[in-house]
Amino acid sequence: MAKYNGVSISVIRRMPRYYRFLRELNNKGIQRVSSKALAALMGLTASQIRQDLNCFGGFGQQGYGYNVQLLYEEIGNILGIPNAFRTILIGVGNLGRAVLQHMDFREVGFELIGVFDNDPQLNGKEIGGFSVMMVDELESFCIKNSPTVAIMCLPDEAVDELCPLLISCGVNGFWNFTHVDIAMKYPGTAVENVHLGDGLMTLCYKLSNDSERKQEY
Amino acid sequence: MAKYNGVSISVIRRMPRYYRFLRELNNKGIQRVSSKALAALMGLTASQIRQDLNCFGGFGQQGYGYNVQLLYEEIGNILGIPNAFRTILIGVGNLGRAVLQHMDFREVGFELIGVFDNDPQLNGKEIGGFSVMMVDELESFCIKNSPTVAIMCLPDEAVDELCPLLISCGVNGFWNFTHVDIAMKYPGTAVENVHLGDGLMTLCYKLSNDSERKQEY
Numbered sequence: 058m059a060k061y062n063g064v065s066i067s068v069i070r071r072m073p074r075y076y077r078f079l080r081e082l083n084n085k086g087i088q089r090v091s092s093k094a095l096a097a098l099m100g101l102t103a104s105q106i107r108q109d110l111n112c113f114g115g116f117g118q119q120g121y122g123y124n125v126q127l128l129y130e131e132i133g134n135i136l137g138i139p140n141a142f143r144t145i146l147i148g149v150g151n152l153g154r155a156v157l158q159h160m161d162f163r164e165v166g167f168e169l170i171g172v173f174d175n176d177p178q179l180n181g182k183e184i185g186g187f188s189v190m191m192v193d194e195l196e197s198f199c200i201k202n203s204p205t206v207a208i209m210c211l212p213d214e215a216v217d218e219l220c221p222l223l224i225s226c227g228v229n230g231f232w233n234f235t236h237v238d239i240a241m242k243y244p245g246t247a248v249e250n251v252h253l254g255d256g257l258m259t260l261c262y263k264l265s266n267d268s269e270r271k272q273e274y
Numbered sequence: 275m276a277k278y279n280g281v282s283i284s285v286i287r288r289m290p291r292y293y294r295f296l297r298e299l300n301n302k303g304i305q306r307v308s309s310k311a312l313a314a315l316m317g318l319t320a321s322q323i324r325q326d327l328n329c330f331g332g333f334g335q336q337g338y339g340y341n342v343q344l345l346y347e348e349i350g351n352i353l354g355i356p357n358a359f360r361t362i363l364i365g366v367g368n369l370g371r372a373v374l375q376h377m378d379f380r381e382v383g384f385e386l387i388g389v390f391d392n393d394p395q396l397n398g399k400e401i402g403g404f405s406v407m408m409v410d411e412l413e414s415f416c417i418k419n420s421p422t423v424a425i426m427c428l429p430d431e432a433v434d435e436l437c438p439l440l441i442s443c444g445v446n447g448f449w450n451f452t453h454v455d456i457a458m459k460y461p462g463t464a465v466e467n468v469h470l471g472d473g474l475m476t477l478c479y480k481l482s483n484d485s486e487r488k489q490e491y
Contacts, residue, residue, distance in 0.1 A: 061483050067284065073475035100458060136475050137482025151372040156470070158368055165471045166478030206481070230481045232474055241317060247480040249473045253373070254382045256466045257449055258290035258353050261383030263464040264423070264447045265354025266278050 061135065064112045071109055072136055073165075074099065079129035091122035138166040142230060143204040145171040147192070147219065148211035149184050152234055156210060157185035167206060171198055175215075192219070199226035206230035213237050278352065281329045288326055289353055290382075291316065296346035308339035355383040359447060360421040362388040364409070364436065365428035366401050369451055373427060374402035384423060388415055392432075409436070416443035423447035430454050 078099055082090060092103040099106075110116055110128075113135050117123050133139065144167040146153055153174075162169045172187040179189045190198060198204075199222075207228050209216060216237040224243060231239050231248045240248035295316055299307060309320040316323075327333055327345075330352050334340050350356065361384040363370055370391075379386045389404040396406045407415060415421075416439075424445050426433060433454040441460060448456050448465045457465035 069479055070472070070476055072479065073469070073472035076475065077469070077472075135479070137478045138475070140478065140482055142478065142481055151368055151375055155368040155372040160470060160474070162474075165474040166482075167474060206477070230477055232477055247477060249477040249480070251470065251473055252290070252294070253377060253468065254294075255287070255290035256468055257377070257379075257382040257384060258293065258355070259287055260423070260447055260449055260464060260466040261354045261357065261359065262286055262289065262352070263466070264359055265357055265383075 061113060068109050068112050072132055075106075075109070076129065076132045076136060076138075079125055079132060082125045083129045087125050089122050090125055092117055095123065136166060138164075140166055141168040142166060142206045143202065144169050144206040144208060145173060145195075145198070145204045145228075146208040146210060147173045147195075148209070148215075149174045149179060149189055150210065153208075153210035154184060156208060156234075157187070170202055170204055173198075195219070196222060196226060199223070199228070203227055206232065208232045208234075209239070210234050217242075278330060285326050285329050289349055292323075292326070293346065293349045293353060293355075296342055296349060299342045300346045304342050306339050307342055309334055312340065353383060355381075357383055358385040359383060359423045360419065361386050361423040361425060362390060362412075362415070362421045362445075363404075363425040363427060364390045364412075365426065365432075366391045366396060366406055367427065370425075370427035371401060373425060373451075374404070387419055387421055390415075412436070413439060413443060416440070416445070420444055423449065425449045425451075426456070427451050434459075 078095070090098075092106045095101075096103040096106050107115070107117065113131075116128050116131055141163065144162065146157060146169060149157065149172055153172075157169075157172065169187070171190060172184060173190050173192050173195055175192040177191070180191050182189045203226075205228055207219075207223050207230070209231055211219070213235045216235050216239065220231075220239060220243055224246065229246050231246055233239050233248055233250045236252075238250075240246060240250075295312070299315075307315075309323045312318075313320040313323050324332070324334065330348075333345050333348055358380065361379065363374060363386060366374065366389055370389075374386075374389065386404070388407060389401065390407050390409050390412055392409040394408070397408050399406045421443075422445055424436075424440050424447070426448055428436070430452045433452050433456065437456060437460055441463065446463050448463055450456050450465055450467045453469075455467075457463060457467075
């Protein structure tokens with residue numbers, strides 16, 4: 058599945074944003090956009106957009122611009138959205154619930170298939186359209202349903218209890234809200250960490266350094 | 275307050291991570307760390323660490339490495355952590371509650387001073403140590419207490435109702451969980467957007483492209 062090699066992570070991290078903007082244009086029924094207009098909309102330069110897209114082959118046509126729907130679909134394919142990776146969520150405290158209720162998983166490449174917690178009071182409770190299962194059912198669920206991704210909304214202390222089990226059951230992707238460095242501890246996994254505090258500290262820097270009070274991506 | 279100019283946003287975005295790792299070392303009582311050891315811990319190269327820190331003047335001493343506590347404090351100063359920006363949170367649904375209960379605001383440069391919602395049922399309710407106030411009290415609260423930062427956990431539709439009011443009351447920083455592009459609509463503000471879906475899409479890319487299944491920052 059290694060379709061793209063050596064594309065820098067900064068470029069990769071900009072792709073979801075292109076995808077969001079193009080979806081919005083597409084939803085509005087706009088069929089064509091120049092790199093200049095797209096650039097203005099996204100607060101980038103036309104040249105940066107062309108450079109970014111060239112990493113994946115480039116999709117524009119001189120003098121025509123981009124076909125919105127085609128580019129939207131292409132970027133979706135680059136990101137792997139159609140894979141709809143089978144995903145479980147572990148931990149339905151406030152954070153897990155917020156994630157459950159705020160995210161459209163299908164739209165970003167995942168299919169949520171199960172929700173777990175270890176609080177017996179939540180056993181069987183309906184949350185976000187899912188009936189909460191207990192963590193001790195995790196192994197048999199994974200064997201039967203083969204999820205490949207886990208969303209970790211549980212306390213840090215519980216991560217090392219569950220990770221080896223999850224990995225042995227075939228989970229190799231983690232959306233990680235804990236502070237445990239899963240990627241480093243469990244090589245071979247793909248991990249995205251959500252460090253909410255890092256964003257706040259970046260905001261703190263921007264506020265503390267006036268010159269940074271301009272938009273950047 | 276423009277202390278640092280022209281530091282690239284990629285470098286700035288790495289600073290919070292340095293800060294977290296140094297805090298951890300400091301909390302463990304470790305007094306000195308070589309750039310090599312810090313690099314190994316963080317999954318970076320020693321040369322990248324030196325380059326990053328040189329953007330702010332550099333802090334190492336040849337043959338000695340870094341004084342953990344000093345570097346921790348210095349990076350905290352660079353980020354502006356001691357400013358403890360006065361902050362309000364608007365919207366205490368699941369997301370707002372998760373943010374309220376998970377974040378140590380002081381640790382990342384902010385002081386939370388008030389929590390707002392527009393649901394009358396929440397009026398006066400204690401959540402995360404705060405008594406929820408109603409959005410119609412926002413203006414008088416801001417005039418009295420001068421917050422400069424707002425955490426936006428409210429529905430997209432409500433953003434344009436509140437932003438002009440907030441800005442006229444002196445709020446110029448936004449930690450934005452909505453999909454509204456506050457930075458573009460309200461120039462002069464400092465904004466950090468939390469697009470949780472973008473992280474998931476990046477994970478989707480990593481899973482779809484095996485070659486990316488290695489750690490990167």
